[in-house]
Amino acid sequence: GNSVTQMEGPVTLSEEAFLTINCTYTATGYPSLFWYVQYPGEGLQLLLKATKADDKGSNKGFEATYRKETTSFHLEKGSVQVSDSAVYFCALFISRGSYIPTFGRGTSLIVHP
Amino acid sequence: DAMVIQNPRYQVTQFGKPVTLSCSQTLNHNVMYWYQQKSSQAPKLLFHYYDKDFNNEADTPDNFQSRRPNTSFCFLDIRSPGLGDAAMYLCATSREAGNTEAFFGQGTRLTVV
Numbered sequence: 001g002n003s004v005t006q007m008e009g010p011v012t013l014s015e016e017a018f019l020t021i022n023c024t025y026t027a028t029g030y031p032s033l034f035w036y037v038q039y040p041g042e043g044l045q046l047l048l049k050a051t052k053a054d055d056k057g058s059n060k061g062f063e064a065t066y067r068k069e070t071t072s073f074h075l076e077k078g079s080v081q082v083s084d085s086a087v088y089f090c091a092l093f094i095s096r097g098s099y100i101p102t103f104g105r106g107t108s109l110i111v112h113p
Numbered sequence: 114d115a116m117v118i119q120n121p122r123y124q125v126t127q128f129g130k131p132v133t134l135s136c137s138q139t140l141n142h143n144v145m146y147w148y149q150q151k152s153s154q155a156p157k158l159l160f161h162y163y164d165k166d167f168n169n170e171a172d173t174p175d176n177f178q179s180r181r182p183n184t185s186f187c188f189l190d191i192r193s194p195g196l197g198d199a200a201m202y203l204c205a206t207s208r209e210a211g212n213t214e215a216f217f218g219q220g221t222r223l224t225v226v
Contacts, residue, residue, distance in 0.1 A: 004155075034214060043119075043203055043217035044156070089155065093213075101146070101205075101215050103155040 002027045004090050006104035013080055013111050021075040021107045023064075023090035031092035033057075033066050033073040038087045038106070047075075047088070085111045116140050119204050119218035126194050126225055134189040134221045136204030145187040146215065147179060148203040156203055162187060191223075199225045 007022040025031065032051045036044040048057030053068035062077045073090060090104040118137050126132040136145065143164050148156035160169045162181045176198070178190040191198055201222050205215040 036217075041220075041222075043117075043219040044205075044215075045217070046214045049214060093215075100158065100161070101207075102158075105155040106153070108153075 002031070002092060002094055002102045004092055004102055004104035006088075006090050006107050009087075009106075009108035011107060011109050013109070015082055015111055015113055016079045017111075019075070019077040019080045019084075019109065021088055021090075021109070023073045023075065023104060025071050025073065025090075025092050027071075027092055027094055029094050031094040033064070034091040034093065034101070035062070035064055035073070035075050036089040036091060036103075038089065040086075044089060080109070080111045082111045082113055085109055117204060117206055117216050117218040119202075119221050121221060122219060123222045124224070126191075126223065128195065128225055129193045132191050132194055132223070134191075134202050134204075134223070136187045136189075136218055137185050138187075138206045138216075139185070140206055140216060141184060142206035142208050142216070143184070144207045145181060146203075146205040146207075147187070147189050148205065150201040150203055150220070159189070194223070194225045196225050199223055 004025045034049045035047040037047045038044050048059040050057040050066035056065045064073050064075045087106045087108050089106045091101050093101050116139050120135045146161040147159045150156040159173045180188045201220045203220045204218045207213050207215045
């Protein structure tokens with residue numbers, strides 16, 4: 001079946017540090033890949049996406065590259081801020097008639113001043 | 114403006130007392146999803162609608178039902194809530210085709226007492 005594996009958290013960083021959150025996937029077919037962010041008590045918001053191999057998604061200083069050869073979609077940011085503290089979910093979308101999102105378990109990021 | 118709206122944000126219900134959560138959308142999307150999210154876990158898909166076609170996940174308990182009276186609205190009914198059903202319930206929508214994203218509401222936090 002389809003699945004997404006994320007590194008366990010929490011990830012704790014100081015402000016302006018470099019961030020990497022690892023995500024790997026297994027899927028039959030050709031999924032689209034997404035990163036969602038969830039702030040406390042809120043729903044999920046799309047952060048970035050990539051729809052085919054070698055695509056790079058980027059938004060708000062975050063980047064991730066769709067690597068088909070390693071089945072990975074790692075999230076990176078060069079300099080994190082306190083306001084980036086949230087839970088980050090990696091997800092894949094693949095067609096089962098309609099597109100069904102499958103989520104990883106999420107990685108909590110805590111950024112200290 | 115919010116495009117996927119869930120009501121209420123917080124719901125407290127008694128053990129065994131039926132409860133209904135609602136979701137509305139202004140996006141005119143064909144697909145609507147209901148997810149259950151427990152603390153520190155990935156959102157778990159309960160079911161989804163593709164237009165009026167209902168698709169139940171194999172492991173969704175019979176205690177959970179859903180209704181979609183029109184494109185804009187979708188309801189989650191929990192017939193006899195147990196303590197284990199306490200969770201955040203997330204509604205999401207997406208277009209019917211293509212490598213599209215899912216748009217999420219802010220969620221309803223359900224407490225069972």
